[in-house]
Amino acid sequence: MTLPPLAPGTRSYYLKLRDRASYEFALASAAVVVEANGGRVRRARLALGGVGTRPWRSREAERVLEGHPVDEHIFKQAAEAALHGAKPLHDNAFKVQLSKLCIARALHNVTTSA
Numbered sequence: 001m002t003l004p005p006l007a008p009g010t011r012s013y014y015l016k017l018r019d020r021a022s023y024e025f026a027l028a029s030a031a032v033v034v035e036a037n038g039g040r041v042r043r044a045r046l047a048l049g050g051v052g053t054r055p056w057r058s059r060e061a062e063r064v065l066e067g068h069p070v071d072e073h074i075f076k077q078a079a080e081a082a083l084h085g086a087k088p089l090h091d092n093a094f095k096v097q098l099s100k101l102c103i104a105r106a107l108h109n110v111t112t113s114a
Contacts, residue, residue, distance in 0.1 A: 013110035026050030
């Protein structure tokens with residue numbers, strides 16, 4: 001399958017955070033697609049991995065981003081929205097904060113890369 005090219009002004013980025021002992025499995029990951037125009041997020045798609053039984057899309061984070069300026073504050077708000085209501089288990093509670101950092105970093109990278 002061949003995917004169509006991204007619309008002008010659209011960029012994508014994938015960030016995978018992992019333990020040094022295991023280079024294959026993500027502790028947390030974020031895949032983001034952002035279309036920005038005039039310093040504002042026109043359209044966003046965000047998916048998380050490594051923190052649940054399967055990857056999932058966060059429409060909550062996408063709603064936070066769309067229509068807002070491209071800045072670190074909104075990235076943190078989107079990360080909070082993506083993990084709102086998370087119910088970690090005892091041994092993986094650290095992944096909630098790690099995922100938030102992963103999302104914010106991925107959004108930063110996708111909007112600042114050339």
